[in-house]
Amino acid sequence: MSDDLNGPGYIHTFRVGLHDTDAAGVLFFAQLFRHAHEAYEAFMAHIGFPLPEMIRQGEYHLPLVSAQADYLAKISHGDDIQVTVQVAQMSTRSFSMAYTFTAGRRKTVAHAKTVHVLIAHPDKRIAAPLVLPQALRIALARYQQPPPATD
């Protein structure tokens, strides 16, 4: 089993729609990032930090500063995909999310990763140092991947 599936994960599912595909007959690569973000939004709502409210309230911002994906197998129109969402890393001001996309009988078809960094909202004056709220850190930690085994 792939080690990015160690530890607990939040499960999000979707079916590949016609609009996800391109004339080459498979998922257009950038659509994987859209689905990763949908999984991230579902995850954040699940742990009690829904993005719509965070953006509207604007107390702090968690912009995505980096994204990457690896495509391991063809993803086709109609495929039922399961996304396992995990927290890959966490520091005082940032965290990264890992997404494992599987199809059928747990065949991994893609991996993705996004990095989010806390920044002060431009309209707010925040005297305190910029650190991820304690409640968010605790919620994220529950889905954190174990550190890689050293052997």
Add this chain to the structure above:
Amino acid sequence: MSDDLNGPGYIHTFRVGLHDTDAAGVLFFAQLFRHAHEAYEAFMAHIGFPLPEMIRQGEYHLPLVSAQADYLAKISHGDDIQVTVQVAQMSTRSFSMAYTFTAGRRKTVAHAKTVHVLIAHPDKRIAAPLVLPQALRIALARYQQPPPATD
């Protein structure tokens, strides 16, 4: 109650994602059509005519020849939307689908309509006249809106 909700409908739901919205803070209008098509794909799979197989087998094509939408109320990030899918009209070679988008306590926020016409696949020689398969017509008819009352 709006008369496009007369008769039976197939229900599809989605939550408005960040990628659906634009800098004006609401759903970008073209994304409504993507969601209408997702609802259409779910509907067609539900009645036994999944699009992925129809496209792959290529025996007949049902391209979309017309689309329209009316936007009645603001659709925002995080809104839970219910789409009621119905067959608006049906003829020997074409049919149109009606989509009613509701939010919250059955408030209608948008309407959409798509028209699909049967065409022969360019690679196939079809001697028979182009008519919608009987099985598809029967399946569609179960979700057809009643004709408007004359009073």
Add this chain to the structure above:
Amino acid sequence: MSDDLNGPGYIHTFRVGLHDTDAAGVLFFAQLFRHAHEAYEAFMAHIGFPLPEMIRQGEYHLPLVSAQADYLAKISHGDDIQVTVQVAQMSTRSFSMAYTFTAGRRKTVAHAKTVHVLIAHPDKRIAAPLVLPQALRIALARYQQPPPATD
């Protein structure tokens, strides 16, 4: 010649990208609306009313309340498309835009239409009646389709 090409028009061009297409091998219908809106944005900037500033300043909003499209011919990956943008109708509070999509030697492949209505910005108190600014009406009128001939 099609009568929606009567009168002056603003020309916008684009090439159909891989991401515009779907597994059926042609432009995914909702992408036509994205391209219509890109043509609309280019047109509005051209006549001196760039959307980015209008949205940021927020003095008045022109949300899209209706959209429709007719697909007349296959639009494929790599096709060079010309969009002719015209003002179809104008009233004191709203206007509609007509888009004619042509490929190759002026073959019309699609039509689209969007309707925009002036609304007050929720954060502003506007005592004056809601009417399109005079300067905008004059700028739009230069691209207005002539009324259909009566014969």
Add this chain to the structure above:
Amino acid sequence: MSDDLNGPGYIHTFRVGLHDTDAAGVLFFAQLFRHAHEAYEAFMAHIGFPLPEMIRQGEYHLPLVSAQADYLAKISHGDDIQVTVQVAQMSTRSFSMAYTFTAGRRKTVAHAKTVHVLIAHPDKRIAAPLVLPQALRIALARYQQPPPATD
């Protein structure tokens, strides 16, 4: 100057459209990948290997197997972006493309990278070893970044 702008590059430009942005007011991250791919398509057509024909002829496939991006600064609605396209690496069967996104007076706002690997078309029997065609290698080499200086 950033060293990914060493060497020759192909220039592609675009203006950030409303549909590119999200309710947070900036470019939705996955749209950067769409623009990277548009730049890649324009580049491939420029060097004589247009993707639409490559996909239609299907003699060989160059699927994207990896993608990544770093977001360095806010990209907003209406921004005029210049993409400098370069070949980052090349081997017998694969190559990677580097994209540098700049706004205004050459301020770098994002980087992206895509990796493309040659695979045999499933429908073709290719006895010969899978290597990038010589003509493509020569064309790509003209836009290759110089190896990093060792000092």
